[in-house]
Amino acid sequence: MAYQGVILDVDGTLILSNNAHAEAWVEAFAEFGYEVKFTQVRPLIGMGGDQIIPKFVPGLSDQQGKGKQIADKRKELIINKFSKELTPTNGARELILKMQSVGLRLIIASSASSQELSVLLKAGHIDDLLSQDEATTSNDAESSKPAPDIVQAALDRLNIPASQVVMLGDTPYDIESANKAGVDVIALRCGGFDDDQLENAIAIYNDPADLLTQFDSSPLAIQAITTA
Structure with missing residues (x-):
């Protein structure tokens, strides 16, 4: 058919x-005290923040608290920094x-x-x-x-x-x-x-x-x- x-x-x-998203996640996690390497997050690109955040910090949600702050920071980085590239x-x-x-x-x-x-x-x-x-x-x-x-x-x-x-x-x-x-x-x-x-x-x-x-x-x- x-x-x-x-x-x-x-x-x-x-x-x-995809690489820009991975870099943005690394920076966003780092700003809130979490060390996540590019090589760790790059294979997960394609998933949304609701999937990625709890993989590195179990218990956090992209909808509230520190998890939401991390997700918002990543979005801010894509829009204001990485989009130019x-x-x-x-x-x-x-x-x-x-x-x-x-x-x-x-x-x-x-x-x-x-x-x-x-x-x-x-x-x-x-x-x-x-x-x-x-x-x-x-x-x-x-x-x-x-x-x-x-x-x-x-x-x-x-x-x-x-x-x-x-x-x-x-x-x-x-x-x-x-x-x-x-x-x-x-x-x-x-x-x-x-x-x-x-x-x-x-x-x-x-x-x-x-x-x-x-x-x-x-x-x-x-x-x-x-x-x-």
């Missing part, structure tokens, strides 16, 4: 921001335009907050292509990836059966989240995870440009042929 919709992850998929992944804008041109409906599913997402889309030079009004963020989910909440919220907004939707992501948490919601995933290596970690994706490409180059033989090609 042809795919009718694509759920888009942002960090690591459309914007080279962010760049789009190779071919991100062109791939979005291609998917739109063949009639695929696109929606964002990100663990970022709405405020943070706005900054990220501008950094990726794609804020004019993707409507934040149609995005699902941490505000729409009780639990972040790898829980299915954010993907399910995106499905609900698309109002398309899960079997006709595919997700574009870059982390094993995207894949786990989407699969729990019954959605296939096309994975990209540009987020920094290796193929073994992305093995449950239906296809793996280097980055958006690689997927665009191979679009006609990709899982999205049936949709492209159908609407051509």
Whole structure:
């Protein structure tokens, strides 16, 4: 069955921001007296703060107390410091335009907050292509990836059966989240995870440009042929 919709992850998929998120977590934890190394937190990027914070400080929550202060500091660092260094992944804008041109409906599913997402889309030079009004963020989910909440919220907004939707992501948490919601995933290596970690994706490409180059033989090609 042809795919009718694509759920888009942002960090690591459309914007080279995963390392920045890890650095922001390191700084945020340090400000409140916790030593967390880059190498410890980097493999967890793709999860939200509700998942990451208690892994390093059991008992803390990103919703209250010191845990919330850490989460807020990380967001502040991304918005005010690291966003200046962010760049789009190779071919991100062109791939979005291609998917739109063949009639695929696109929606964002990100663990970022709405405020943070706005900054990220501008950094990726794609804020004019993707409507934040149609995005699902941490505000729409009780639990972040790898829980299915954010993907399910995106499905609900698309109002398309899960079997006709595919997700574009870059982390094993995207894949786990989407699969729990019954959605296939096309994975990209540009987020920094290796193929073994992305093995449950239906296809793996280097980055958006690689997927665009191979679009006609990709899982999205049936949709492209159908609407051509």
